[in-house]
Amino acid sequence: DTAVSQTPKYLVTQMGNDKSIKCEQNLGHDTMYWYKQDSKKFLKIMFSYNNKELIINETVPNRFSPKSPDKAHLNLHINSLELGDSAVYFCASRGLAGAADTQYFGPGTRLTVL
Amino acid sequence: DAKTTQPNSMESNEEEPVHLPCNHSTISGTDYIHWYRQLPSQGPEYVIHGLTSNVNNRMASLAIAEDRKSSTLILHRATLRDAAVYYCILRVLYEKLTFGTGTRLTIIP
Numbered sequence: 001d002t003a004v005s006q007t008p009k010y011l012v013t014q015m016g017n018d019k020s021i022k023c024e025q026n027l028g029h030d031t032m033y034w035y036k037q038d039s040k041k042f043l044k045i046m047f048s049y050n051n052k053e054l055i056i057n058e059t060v061p062n063r064f065s066p067k068s069p070d071k072a073h074l075n076l077h078i079n080s081l082e083l084g085d086s087a088v089y090f091c092a093s094r095g096l097a098g099a100a101d102t103q104y105f106g107p108g109t110r111l112t113v114l
Numbered sequence: 115d116a117k118t119t120q121p122n123s124m125e126s127n128e129e130e131p132v133h134l135p136c137n138h139s140t141i142s143g144t145d146y147i148h149w150y151r152q153l154p155s156q157g158p159e160y161v162i163h164g165l166t167s168n169v170n171n172r173m174a175s176l177a178i179a180e181d182r183k184s185s186t187l188i189l190h191r192a193t194l195r196d197a198a199v200y201y202c203i204l205r206v207l208y209e210k211l212t213f214g215t216g217t218r219l220t221i222i223p
Contacts, residue, residue, distance in 0.1 A: 004157075033210075041199070043158065043213040056210055090157045094208075101146075101207055105157030 003027050004106040006091050012112045013081060021076045021109045023091030031055075032074040033092040033103065034066060043090070049074050078111075086113045118202045123218040126192050134187040134217055136202030141182050144206045149176065149187050150213075151198040158201065158213070161187065197221045 004025045013019050025032065034046040048056035052068040063079045078085060091106040119137040126132040138147065149161040162169055162176045169176040175188040189196055201216040
């Protein structure tokens with residue numbers, strides 16, 4: 001069973017379009033994240049949600065809107081896509097139990113904006 | 115945020131031990147030392163973390179200097195599957211992860 005899953009794996013779209021990436025975790029974790037890895041391979045946190053509430057927003061443009069319908073899901077909606085949004089987006093989750101302070105990452109969604 | 119310094123790249127022969135260094139001279143008392151790795155075309159993967167004492171798990175060992183200003187991730191017997199970018203990250207427990215550039219480890223068959 002996949003712990004953190006993302007769909008789609010690849011997404012190719014035109015500038016100006018709106019798209020969504022979905023993330024689900026079956027680990028029972030309370031906290032979920034979105035990270036962006038650009039073409040230079042820098043991996044940066046974008047958002048963090050804890051129990052469906054936003055707790056970290058790393059100065060991401062408001063064209064990016066995360067949505068957490070429940071603890072197990074954190075989706076990322078992107079409006080008016082730009083060329084610079086092309087990157088690999090990773091979802092992650094983290095449990096709060098004791099020493100299990102580790103993050104589990106999904107396989108990534110490669111977004112290409114043409 | 116306290117910073118870490120890692121070599122950009124390292125090479126090691128297959129089936130030999132690998133020692134990946136990390137310097138963190140400005141580490142604070144509440145910073146844990148975390149290691150993650152990212153295999154090609156995959157998401158990052160947790161490897162190990164520690165605070166003061168050396169730590170072992172099924173993937174690796176973490177050796178922490180007595181003054182905590184440096185640490186070493188030890189892969190006891192590298193395989194081709196260990197080729198990845200390894201990230202050393204300082205982090206207060208439960209805080210966000212801030213990734214640096216990491217060390218790209220190449221395993222030579």
